[in-house]
Amino acid sequence: MSEDFKVPTMLSIKQTAKTTGVAECYIRQLVAENEICFVKAGRKYLINLEKFVEYLNTPQTA
Template sequence: MSKDFTYTVPHMESIDATAKAFGLSSYAVRKLARSQRGAAFTVKIGSRYLINQEKFAAFLNCEALDQDTPEPDRRQPSAGIQPVSVRL
């Protein structure tokens, strides 16, 4: 009895490749990847961090990534990088 599974393979890149693709510094992307918020788009394999490009782009565009991931409390000051909502 065999079940057929269909799924899409996410486009994963290293921190340096992600930084280059999005025009960010490697330091900023690394800091995000290691943060709690980075868990929504980052996978750690051994000592390497791989970043899901589609989810990272959604994060930068302030789009909801997962319904299970609570919205961060923006009232707390943070030394990290935070997305800024833009009204057009």
């Protein structure tokens, strides 16, 4: 039974900031406001990189 599924790239807030060039404090703010896709693993927040990039590429309404 071979199912095709893609495992998302999960990065810490620090790794996400380094990879995307977005400030850590802004990513933390988005996590606090539940604006982006993340999971909490112990004390760490892991960001779904693909969903985060999708969020950044989506126009936001003020």
